[in-house]
Amino acid sequence: MGVYDFAAKTIDGTEQKLDAYKGKVLLIVNTASKCGFTPQYKGLEALYRKYKDQGLVVLGFPCDQFGHQEPGDENEIKNFCSLSYDVSFPMFAKIDVNGANAHPLYQYLKSEATGILGSEGIKWNFTKFLIDKSGQVVKRYGSVDTPEKIDKDIAKLL
Numbered sequence: 001m002g003v004y005d006f007a008a009k010t011i012d013g014t015e016q017k018l019d020a021y022k023g024k025v026l027l028i029v030n031t032a033s034k035c036g037f038t039p040q041y042k043g044l045e046a047l048y049r050k051y052k053d054q055g056l057v058v059l060g061f062p063c064d065q066f067g068h069q070e071p072g073d074e075n076e077i078k079n080f081c082s083l084s085y086d087v088s089f090p091m092f093a094k095i096d097v098n099g100a101n102a103h104p105l106y107q108y109l110k111s112e113a114t115g116i117l118g119s120e121g122i123k124w125n126f127t128k129f130l131i132d133k134s135g136q137v138v139k140r141y142g143s144v145d146t147p148e149k150i151d152k153d154i155a156k157l158l
Contacts, residue, residue, distance in 0.1 A: 002135030003028075006105040008061070009093040011074045016092070018105070018135075024057045025157045026131035027150065028109065030097045030122060031060045032069040033080045037126040041085035043147030047154065048089040054158045055133070058089035061106075063097050066124050070094060097122040113140035132157050 003026065004019040027047065032038060048058040062077050064070040070077065074093050081087035095103040098121050102110075109129045110120040128141040130153055138157065141150055 001108065003105070003108070003131050003137070004135040006108065008095070008103065008105060011062075011078050011091040011093055013074070013093065016090075021057050021059075022135065023133050024055045025051075025133055025154060026129075027056065027058045027147075027154065028105075028129045028131060029058065029060055030063040030095075030106070030125060030127055031091075032063060032066065032125040033072060033077060033084075035066070035069040035125040037124070037143050038069075040126050040147055041081060041087055045085055045087055045089065047147050047151060050151075051154060051158060052089075056154055056158060060087070060089060060091040061097070061103070062091070062094040063122075063125065064094060065096055065098055065122075069125060097127075109137060109140075112137035115140060115142070130154065130157070 004022055007015055007017045010016050044058050062070045081091060097106040113129060114120050115123060124143040126143045130138045132138050
């Protein structure tokens, strides 16, 4: 099993099979529009633009499970990302990353790359998972790990 076995609804409401990204390096991020880490959108977009022609795709998954920091609907989120950070990487519909209703993709990601002391739960917005070209989880990064810090790890996989 790998990331390509999952599907998710895009921010525009269409079902997207993740096997469409086969052969790409993926950076999967749970995002929020009203968080102290929200400026990371700028760095994520910079990474995407820097490496997209070499095979990187950033996938953003809005989540409102941390401090109600993603209160808007998909249209509001899409407009915010576009107007505030000129986001061009794929964004998905709002999901849960923890708990009984956690999206199956995130259940998988958390089991493959645990957090500090082996915990599976996502601690906050902008937790990132780096996926190699074969769809396997390589590494998990916390909210404080900036996109710029991840650049060298992405470059190695491309």
